[in-house]
Amino acid sequence: MMHVLDHISLEFLEGEMVCLLGPSGCGKSTLLRIIAGFDTPASGEVTIDGEKVRGPSPHHIFVFQHSGLLPWMTVWQNVELGVRNVGDVRARGEIIQENIDMVDLTGFEQHYPYQLSGGMQRRAELARALAANPDVLIMDEPFNGLDFLSHMKIREEIVNMHELLRKTTLVVTHDIDDALLMGDRVVVMSGRPAQVTLNRQLDFPHPRDPKKNTVLGDARDELFLMLGVSYAI
Ligand SMILES: Nc1ncnc2c1ncn2[C@@H]1O[C@H](COP(=O)(O)OP(=O)(O)OP(=O)(O)O)[C@@H](O)[C@H]1O
Ligand SMILES: [Mg+2]
Structure with missing residues (x-):
């Protein structure tokens, strides 16, 4: 060993x-x-x-991993993965939007990872980590x-x-x-x-x-x- x-x-x-x-x-x-x-x-x-x-x-503890976005999910859905524990749909939506706005991806909610630049993907990953609020x-x-x-x-x-x-x-x-x-x-x-x-x-x-x-x-x-x-x- x-x-x-x-x-x-x-x-x-x-x-x-x-x-x-x-x-x-x-x-x-x-x-x-x-x-x-x-x-x-x-x-x-x-x-x-x-x-x-x-x-x-x-x-x-949330581990921020690059290339961690699921390619078949939109930015919104990827960030939503971080907040699955929030039961109330409206509250969940607010958290998701807040974090997408915070990383400057407003307007890209319905984009898929392949439609984003490397830097934007990294921002989306960051939004997911922050939305999880660990x-x-x-x-x-x-x-x-x-x-x-x-x-x-x-x-x-x-x-x-x-x-x-x-x-x-x-x-x-x-x-x-x-x-x-x-x-x-x-x-x-x-x-x-x-x-x-x-x-x-x-x-x-x-x-x-x-x-x-x-x-x-x-x-x-x-x-x-x-x-x-x-x-x-
Ligand atoms: N999956 C693995 N199987 C066997 N040995 C491993 C494995 N992962 C890491 N190691 C061993 O553990 C040691 C520490 O690896 P670790 O990945 O923690 O280093 P690191 O400091 O993160 O390196 P880097 O800066 O390159 O990312 C390595 O020297 C490697 O020999
Ligand atoms: Mg390492």
């Missing part, structure tokens, strides 16, 4: 956005799967408000496969949404700038068997610019060094 995670102990505060960085294959997705209850750790446990997570529960939102590399501009735009939107809703959010990313520009805190994991090598608060107001803020710039250099890159542009 492969030893992937080693003595990982992390605490997430309500409302904060934590970004998790680490080399490829170190166990970030594994850790997310354990937190979300999809996998059981060989030892240790995950608790939310003192209660042990015993299995997947989308209303407690206690914790988990995002595993949410910008994967997006072009540069869509990446920047959706990143900004996620930051704005987080400022507005203050939902406890855990984001795994390969991108140091994503972590620096988004996180209230950044956690770095080492190579396998992964341990936490840095757990740092990032108390900087948004929007952030590491080129203008020297403390943030220094933190950026340090993160690159920790991840094995000595000269980062």
Whole structure:
């Protein structure tokens, strides 16, 4: 059996956005799967408000997955999947519309995923995750496969949404700038068997610019060094 995670102990505060960085294959997705209850750790446990997570529960923890839209369903129907637990049809409709509006997809309710650009699809996925209104939102590399501009735009939107809703959010990313520009805190994991090598608060107001803020710039250099890159542009 492969030893992937080693003595990982992390605490997430309500409302904060934590970004998790680490080399490829170190166990970030594994850790997310354990937190979300999809996998059981060989030892240790995950608790939310003192209660042990015993299995997947989308209303407690929702994992934002890209390419998760069902191609035979419209944007509206896909978002509706997140709110199946709301019995009242009118209330459900309001939640769906509210979240579609929030991600700027008003007017695309009856479109199918193939009729949307990659960035719009990602927005629809985000609307579904937000509509589910989970206690914790988990995002595993949410910008994967997006072009540069869509990446920047959706990143900004996620930051704005987080400022507005203050939902406890855990984001795994390969991108140091994503972590620096988004996180209230950044956690770095080492190579396998992964341990936490840095757990740092990032108390900087948004929007952030590491080129203008020297403390943030220094933190950026340090993160690159920790991840094995000595000269980062
Ligand atoms: N389905 C699987 N079967 C066997 N081993 C796996 C499987 N998934 C992951 N692993 C092993 O567990 C380790 C951790 O994988 P994990 O996907 O958690 O890494 P990661 O940090 O998310 O990597 P990446 O940044 O590339 O997404 C890997 O090194 C791999 O060897
Ligand atoms: Mg991964």
